[in-house]
Amino acid sequence: MTTEIIQIPLLPLRGLLVFPSMVLHLDVGRDKSIASIERAMVEEEYIFLAAQKKGNIDDPQPEDIYTVGTVAKVKQMLKLPNGTNRVLVEGMYRGEIIRHIDIDDEYRVEVQKLDETKSEKNEIEALMRTLLDYFKQYVKVSRKITEDTFDTVGDIEEPGRLADIITSHISLKVQEKQKLLETLSINERIKKLLKIISNEKKVLDIEKKIGQRVKSSMEKTQKEYYLREQLKAIQKELGERDGKATDLDQLHSKIEKSDMPDHIRNVALKELGRYEKVPQSSAESSVIRNYIEWLVALPWQNRTKDTININKAEKVLNTDHYGLDKVKERILEYLAVQKLTNSIKGPILCLVGPPGVGKTSLANSISNSINRKFVRVSLGGVRDEAEIRGHRRTYIGAMPGRIMQGMKKAETINPVFLLDEIDKMSNDFRGDPSSAMLEVLDPEQNNTFSDHFIEETYDLSNVLFIATANNVSSIPEPLLDRxxxxxxxxxTEVEKLHIAKRHLIPKQLKENGLTKSKLQMRESALMKLIRRYTREAGVRGLERQIATLCRKAAKTLISDTTKERIIITEHTIEDYLGKPYFRYGLMEQEDQIGAATGLAYTSAGGDILSIEVSHYPGKGKLTLTGQLGDVMQESAQAAFSYVRSRTSHFHIEPDFYEKYDIHIHVPAGATPKDGPSAGITIATALVSSLTGRAIKKEVGMTGEITLRGRVLPIGGLKEKALSAHRAGLTTIIIPEENEKDIENIPESVRNDLTFIPVKHLDEVLEQALVEE
Structure with missing residues (x-):
């Protein structure tokens, strides 16, 4: 060591270290550093290069800079467009800072030169050869150093310089290079460097091993896969557990805590073993994991306790739904049998009716009354069998069918399961979903239901299945049989009136921010709303119209602050909803010849139907108009044939069918009409026209006619009677076999109507025609 001391500028280096005999470019951007470089250039003196202990410090203090560094010569300085200066420096020898000189605009220090020490020639020669050999092996496995670099280094004969040059080419942290810079003994420095190179070579060998292992199991373009495998291999070498191991522990814990039976648990554990062996980035890995998650999520033994209380169930049904007495009675019978047998097995209920009559809400009420979870699955538009049975796991994106999805949502093995719109299923090339439903709904089979995705059998025998449909004819016979x-x-209109009062109006008042004191609807207004603004079997359209009234009332109350409440009457309802959308039939004002009043049943309820017959000179042509269906046309033909066969009895000219053309017309010609129940009405109008006898205006009739004049039963008597009562009729002629249906008609309507059961057309004519 020498005592030579010089005073020179200081250049602190960030993330970089310069050794003696090194020539390299430095980019300098800090003001003080630039000032130090400029002073060195001007005065042609040396500059001291020392590394910062922390690279993120912009204004380093003396304690932030290593004391040992390199005295260098500034060869060249070039100012770059971005404001920095590029400097070419050459390291000369090691030095140590003795004192920091405080200068505001630049760094300046007093530096003492440090001399290197070395031992005998033979030892240093042996160390140099070993160092070159190690470095050569390092170059072979390193991708950053070329063979030309090794050839250049191999020509260096000075041991200290050789060690410094090799150190500069190895990827080391600044702290490690600083230790080598501070080692003045060349022998010790080479020994430390040999140890470092040996460790670095081992790391490079492991990296190469990892690269080869990963490369054999992936394509070159899968960069993300490659990085993940590298991480996994590194973790394996370090003895660390990867993320998948944690995932495996969680899945195993879920399987053990699940309520699945032992044979299902064994299947899940077996799949867990497969999942552990499959690479995490593999497509199969996600499929297996998804399968295990489904096995864990499905309820296998968890169930809710039934609380079947018939009185409570009846109360819930009556609270939620007005009317539907027969439907409620059948549901209560069903629940009573379940309570006595303590078993849910039995017929699958299918609620059939037009939209908006409360089929879905009935099923929900059943679940509430017996304290079971409620699950609804819509089957409308389902065409694929896999929607019911699930997909096989060999397909990408495979998942269980809707039945298993519903059970997962229910979280119990005994929910109330609503199969909504079961009549809307159809089949195509992907299979027949209605056939797959056979196993679901068959009590003898559904205790071993097999889903293609789950594969293991699942017990559905505890589920209370309820189906809904609009049209029974579109349900396949085998499914319908179950x-x-x-x-x-x-x-009926009366039922709609009560539903509006009890349910719809309170609901819409609440949703529109109104109260009973703010908006009142008279009963006459509600009846007009039902008759003239809606035409439906259910109450959805009625609820929409009530909502419209509420909105308009709310607007009026806000805009006109003088009004405290609004009362809607039969006369003022048009101010809010405009002119009525529909009309309903009314009885004739006078007795008419050739015009009979029939009773019709439509999807929106009952209505009256006027049937007109006229005859005029011609050649016996029978004309039918009014957009009549095939069945109704056949009824007209049958009535015409019967009248021809009884001309003498009715005092009609025997050859009338040769002398006159007959025209039968049903008004409202734009509306399609069909059905056999207009048979006696057509025959009565035909006899009235040919005999000139008028038909009583207060009489309505319904019934099918045969060629022998017999009157056959019809359907929808309740709705037809209500329409007759609404139209003002007082007498209804019905088939004798429909007499049993009179008790289904509301008492208030029955008391205002006279029902005349008949077996033959002669009885109809006797009651309907005005006496001569």
Whole structure:
């Protein structure tokens, strides 16, 4: 060591270290550093290069800079467009800072030169050869150093310089290079460097091993896969557990805590073993994991305790729904049998009726009354069998069918499971979903239901299945055979009136921010709303119209602050909703010849139908108009044939069919009409026209006619009677076999109507025609 001391500028280096005999470019951007470089250039003196202990410090203090560094010569300085200066420096020898000189604009220090020491020639020669050999092996496995670099280094004969040059080419941290810079003994420095190179070579060998292992199991373009495998291999070498191991522990814990039976648990554990062996980035890995998650999520033994209380169930049904007495009675019978047998097995209920009559809400009420979870699955538009049975796991994106998805959502093995719109399923090339439903709804089979995705059998025998449909004819016979149909024909006007009062109006008042004191609707207004602004079997359209009234009332109350409340009457309702959308039939004002009043049943309830017959000179042509369906046309033909066969009895000219053309017309010609129940009405109008006898204006009739004049039963008597009562008729002629249906008609309507059961057309004519 020498005592030579010089005073020179200081250049602190960030993340970089310069050794003696090194020539390299430095980019300098800090003001003080630039000032130090400029002073060195001007005065042609040396500059001291020392590394900062922390690179993120912009204004380093003396304690932030290593004391040992390199005295260098500034060869060249070039100012760059971005404001920095590029400097070419050459390291000369090691030095140590003795004192920092405080200068505001630049760094300046007093530096003492440090001399290197070395031992005998033979030892240093041996160390140099070993160092070159190690470095050569390092170059072979390193991708950053070329063979030309090694050839250049191999020509260096000075041991200290050789060690410094090799150190500069190895990827080391600044702290490690600083230790080598501070080692003045060349022998010790080379020994430390040999140890470092040996460790670095081992790391490079492991990296190469990892690269080869990963490369054999992936394509070159899968960069993300490659990085993940590298991470996994590194973790394996370090003895660390990867993320998948944690995932495996969590899945195993879920399987053990699940309520699945032992044979299902064994399947899940077996799949967990497969999942552990499959690479995490593999597509199969996600499929297996998804399968295990489904096995864990499905309820296998968890169930809710049934609380079947018939009185409570009846109360819930009456609270939620007005009317539908027969439907409620059948549901209560069903629940009573379940309570006595302590078993849910039995017929599958299928609620059939038009839209908006409350089929779905009935099923929800059943679940509430027996304290079971409620699950609804819509089957409308389902065409694929896999929607019911699930996809096989060999397909990408495979998932269980809707039945298993519903059970997962229910979280119990005994929910109330609503199969909504079961009549809307159809089949195509992907299979027949209705056939797959056979196993679901068959009590003898569904205790071993097999989903293609789950594969293991699942017990559905504890599930209370309820189906809904609008049209029974579109349900396949085998599926229909497994269900008990409960028909919900629709609501009468009286029932709609009560539903509006009890449910719809309070609901819409609340949703629109109104109260009973703010908006009142008279009963006459509600009846007009039902008759003239809606035409439906259910109450959805009625609820929409009530909502419209509420909105308009709310607007009026806000805009006109003088009004405290609004009362809607039969006369003022048009101010809010405009002119009525529909009309309903009314009885004739006078007795008419050739015009009979029939009773019709539509999807929106009942209505009256006027049938007109006229005859005029011609050649016996029979004309039918009014957009009549095939069945109705056949009824007209049958009535015409019967009248021809009884001309003498009715005192009609025997050859009338040769002398006159007959025209039968049903008004409202734009509306399609069909059905056999207009048979006696057509025959009565035909006899009235040919005999000139008028038909009583207060009489309505319904019934099918045969060629022998017999009157056959019809359907929808309740709705037809309500329409007759609404139209002002007082007498209804009905088939004798429909006499049993009179008790289904509301008492208030029955008391105002006279029902005349008949078996033959002669009885009809006797009651309907005005006496001569």
């Amino acid at each position: 269900m008990e149909l409960i028909s919900i024909a629709g609501y």
